[in-house]
Amino acid sequence: MKPLTLLFEALGRRxxxxxxxxxxxxxxxxxxxxxxxxxxxxxxEWVRQMVRVGVDSLxxxxxxxxxTGMVLALQTYRGFARFHAEGFVASVxxxxxxxxxxxxxxxxxxAGRIGSSFAAELGTMRVTEQIDALxxxxxxxxxxxxxxxxxxxxxxxxFLVAFADGVGVLGGxxxxxxxxxxxPVVYWEKTFQYLDLNDVFSGLIKAAVFGxxxxxxxxxxxxxxxxxxxxxxxxxxAAVVMASLVILLSDFFLTxxxx
Amino acid sequence: MQQEGPSxxxxxxxxxxxxxxxFAGKKVLQGVNLEVWPGESLVIVGGSGAGKSVLLKHxxxxxxxxxxxxxxxxxxxxxxxxxxxxxxxxxxxMAFQEGALFDSMxxxxxxxxxxxxxxxxxxxxxxxxxxxxxxxxxLSGIENKMPAELxxxxxxxxxxxxxxxxxxxxxxxxxxxxxxxxxxxAAIDRVIVEMRDKLPVTMVTITHDMQSAFRIADRIAMLRDxxxxxxxxxxxxxxxxxxxxxxxxxxxxxxxxxA
Numbered sequence: 411m412k413p414l415t416l417l418f419e420a421l422g423r424r425x426x427x428x429x430x431x432x433x434x435x436x437x438x439x440x441x442x443x444x445x446x447x448x449x450x451x452x453x454x455e456w457v458r459q460m461v462r463v464g465v466d467s468l469x470x471x472x473x474x475x476x477x478t479g480m481v482l483a484l485q486t487y488r489g490f491a492r493f494h495a496e497g498f499v500a501s502v503x504x505x506x507x508x509x510x511x512x513x514x515x516x517x518x519x520x521a522g523r524i525g526s527s528f529a530a531e532l533g534t535m536r537v538t539e540q541i542d543a544l545x546x547x548x549x550x551x552x553x554x555x556x557x558x559x560x561x562x563x564x565x566x567x568x569f570l571v572a573f574a575d576g577v578g579v580l581g582g583x584x585x586x587x588x589x590x591x592x593x594p595v596v597y598w599e600k601t602f603q604y605l606d607l608n609d610v611f612s613g614l615i616k617a618a619v620f621g622x623x624x625x626x627x628x629x630x631x632x633x634x635x636x637x638x639x640x641x642x643x644x645x646x647x648a649a650v651v652m653a654s655l656v657i658l659l660s661d662f663f664l665t666x667x668x669x
Numbered sequence: 670m671q672q673e674g675p676s677x678x679x680x681x682x683x684x685x686x687x688x689x690x691x692f693a694g695k696k697v698l699q700g701v702n703l704e705v706w707p708g709e710s711l712v713i714v715g716g717s718g719a720g721k722s723v724l725l726k727h728x729x730x731x732x733x734x735x736x737x738x739x740x741x742x743x744x745x746x747x748x749x750x751x752x753x754x755x756x757x758x759x760x761x762x763m764a765f766q767e768g769a770l771f772d773s774m775x776x777x778x779x780x781x782x783x784x785x786x787x788x789x790x791x792x793x794x795x796x797x798x799x800x801x802x803x804x805x806x807x808l809s810g811i812e813n814k815m816p817a818e819l820x821x822x823x824x825x826x827x828x829x830x831x832x833x834x835x836x837x838x839x840x841x842x843x844x845x846x847x848x849x850x851x852x853x854x855a856a857i858d859r860v861i862v863e864m865r866d867k868l869p870v871t872m873v874t875i876t877h878d879m880q881s882a883f884r885i886a887d888r889i890a891m892l893r894d895x896x897x898x899x900x901x902x903x904x905x906x907x908x909x910x911x912x913x914x915x916x917x918x919x920x921x922x923x924x925x926x927x928a
Contacts, residue, residue: 539765540769540772542731542769543765543771546729546731546762546763546841547758547831548756548758548787549783550755
């Protein structure tokens with residue numbers, strides 16, 4: 411009886427913790443949405459965050475996409491060569507990049523780069539009472555801190571993914587044509603032959619959703635930080651892990667809905 | 670409860686009515702009743718863990734009570750409209766324990782922040798106001814320093830300057846000289862007294878330092894076990910027969926605690 415009670419207690423505590431987490435996420439999402447349409451509109455802060463999320467992430471996303479495209483071409487070339495279908499390498503590379511790999515990998519990289527920094531930044535502001543100070547100055551912390559970050563991330567992720575699409579296809583081309591000796595004209599043709607505009611768009615929609623998820627997760631974790639420097643560390647780690655998991659889970663359902 | 674105020678005829682600036690608050694089952698406030706009269710400097714003293722900080726944060730709505738009300742100028746803080754809440758909060762200036770300066774901004778930008786956010790002042794007018802606030806706390810000429818470059822006492826005084834930038838009607842001080850050496854602490858007290866005498870504000874300070882309380886208070890309230898034990902002008906407060914207050918004044922352990 412006793413161990414069983416303990417088990418249920420432990421399970422109950424976990425369940426409550428999970429519900430709390432989900433509740434906080436939607437609380438932040440909801441209030442960020444509401445405060446987006448209230449004055450004042452903080453133009454400078456939006457631009458600052460957009461540069462940070464978008465422009466500053468170009469190298470990371472570019473490198474990720476380049477090598478993903480390269481390795482994808484390498485692998486599929488080897489595989490497809492076994493049944494003499496090398497001609498389809500280009501189509502596979504472009505389709506898998508735009509529909510799946512570029513959005514997911516870019517989002518995971520940005521979750522590590524940006525989601526974590528949102529959590530660390532807001533977490534530090536929380537434990538040093540800077541968020542309370544904003545509140546005391548009659549500035550709504552959600553509006554000043556969360557809205558520009560979530561907005562910038564949601565807007566910039568599609569652009570980053572579009573960039574990643576291009577760089578990834580280029581990487582595939584380099585390997586297939588340069589290394590494996592594919593015909594450049596045929597490769598280029600095959601890249602676009604089966605590629606629909608819808609493939610690209612669905613990838614970009616995914617990117618926007620992922621951007622929203624990783625920013626809200628990072629901000630939520632930071633906003634509800636407690637326990638000093640250690641708490642900030644915990645929030646930062648949790649932000650990346652949670653955002654990555656939610657991105658991967660939602661990816662499946664988004665794919666199911668979008669195609 | 671003993672309460673002797675200097676101006677009983679007026680309506681209170683802030684009225685705290687039967688405030689209850691507990692955190693994770695621990696009762697922190699257990700029915701606090703307190704009035705803050707317009708223009709007075711009220712100091713709330715009490716031991717560590719008596720709930721001083723929690724009470725102060727209730728006054729501005731940083732913490733919501735489990736039960737009871739905080740009335741500011743006749744308006745309940747637990748109001749529904751977010752805009753109305755912001756308007757009430759604009760009456761307040763709050764100085765945080767460690768200053769809570771925005772560490773991404775220099776001193777000038779910190780003090781200019783509430784001005785830029787809430788007024789349409791020109792840049793020259795803002796600069797003039799920032800200089801004025803800094804000279805009030807005896808810190809002229811440090812506009813370009815970053816918070817990290819300042820000493821603890823200076824950070825707090827910059828926090829004061831930021832709190833008074835918008836000419837608030839009510840100033841809240843959260844442990845203004847905790848953790849400072851006696852000389853710096855006395856200097857902080859002097860700044861607070863000067864602000865009390867020069868500005869048309871109502872001030873509420875929490876501290877556990879009796880020396881400092883006697884320096885800055887028009888009226889002292891003692892918080893113990895989540896209730897107001899007594900509130901009286903300093904000279905009366907000194908004479909109160911309550912054994913706990915006498916022990917607190919003398920800096921001696923309370924008999925019942927020792928046993």
